[in-house]
Amino acid sequence: MTGQIVKRGDSTWYIRIFLGRDANGKRKYFNKTIHGTKKDAQKFLTAKTREKDLGIFIEATTLTLNEYLDRWLESAVKPRVSRRTAEGYAGLLNRYVKESLGQRKLENVQTLDIQKVYAEMQARGLSARIVRHTHSTLHNVLRQAVKWNLLNKNAAEFVELPKVLYKERRVLSPEESLAFLATANEMPNGLIFEFALLSGMRPEEYLA
Numbered sequence: 001m002t003g004q005i006v007k008r009g010d011s012t013w014y015i016r017i018f019l020g021r022d023a024n025g026k027r028k029y030f031n032k033t034i035h036g037t038k039k040d041a042q043k044f045l046t047a048k049t050r051e052k053d054l055g056i057f058i059e060a061t062t063l064t065l066n067e068y069l070d071r072w073l074e075s076a077v078k079p080r081v082s083r084r085t086a087e088g089y090a091g092l093l094n095r096y097v098k099e100s101l102g103q104r105k106l107e108n109v110q111t112l113d114i115q116k117v118y119a120e121m122q123a124r125g126l127s128a129r130i131v132r133h134t135h136s137t138l139h140n141v142l143r144q145a146v147k148w149n150l151l152n153k154n155a156a157e158f159v160e161l162p163k164v165l166y167k168e169r170r171v172l173s174p175e176e177s178l179a180f181l182a183t184a185n186e187m188p189n190g191l192i193f194e195f196a197l198l199s200g201m202r203p204e205e206y207l208a
Contacts, residue, residue, distance in 0.1 A: 002052065003045045005038065013041035017048055019057075030057075056152070063150070065109055066102035069093055069141060076144050089137050096121055096134045106145060111155045114138065118159065128162035135161055 003017040012035055019028040030048070034041040051057040063071075078086050100117045101109055118131050139156040146154050172180060 003049050005041050005045060007038075008033065011035055011037065013038060015041060015045050015048070017045070017052065019052070063106045064102065065104050065106050066098055068106045068145065068150070069098065069102070072141050072144055092134050092137050093141070096130075097138055106150060109142075109155055111158045114156055114159050118161070122162060128164045131162055132164065135159065 003015065006014040006016070008014045012033065015030075015032040015034055017030040019030055022028055032044070032048075034044050048057060073086060073090055077089055081089075097117065100120070101113055104113070114135075118135065121131050121134070122128070135156060139154065142151065142154040142156050145151040
């Protein structure tokens with residue numbers, strides 16, 4: 001038998017599934033308490049047994065999100081990115097994620113929880129761009145948890161994100177362009193501005 005149901009009280013059932021043996025030959029089990037009817041318990045057992053047969057069963061983790069975030073930074077981020085980039089990831093998670101969701105178990109973080117965090121960020125006046133940067137980081141965090149077989153799915157995958165409003169740039173008229181070039185010609189570094197205008201460079205490119 002790979003799984004069994006044991007009655008533990010009124011509307012309480014104990015599920016036990018045999019997972020095999022560890023490297024020392026010790027038997028391993030997955031245990032779960034279900035509240036509801038025996039039919040609910042049987043439904044859960046059937047689903048988990050099927051996952052086990054298909055090779056997609058994931059044993060529940062006791063990690064909190066905070067604990068997992070720290071391990072993610074140490075194991076998946078710091079070895080492959082610059083120190084500045086790693087500190088940027090940590091900063092976003094510390095400011096906007098850890099306080100709200102950090103004490104939850106990793107497996108219990110739901111899409112609605114993440115959506116609420118983003119809504120609270122916007123309510124505090126934070127821009128859509130900051131929300132999206134935070135989401136990108138958290139999405140990567142949970143995607144890695146899926147790869148490491150700690151989660152079945154990435155809850156951040158299904159969140160609705162705010163739109164970034166882009167300001168329309170005003171284009172200089174031919175007369176304004178000529179006046180700009182005439183003024184730039186009299187400046188010590190005017191050649192840079194002349195090149196920027198004629199080439200269509202963005203400000204961040206010539207100010208970098």
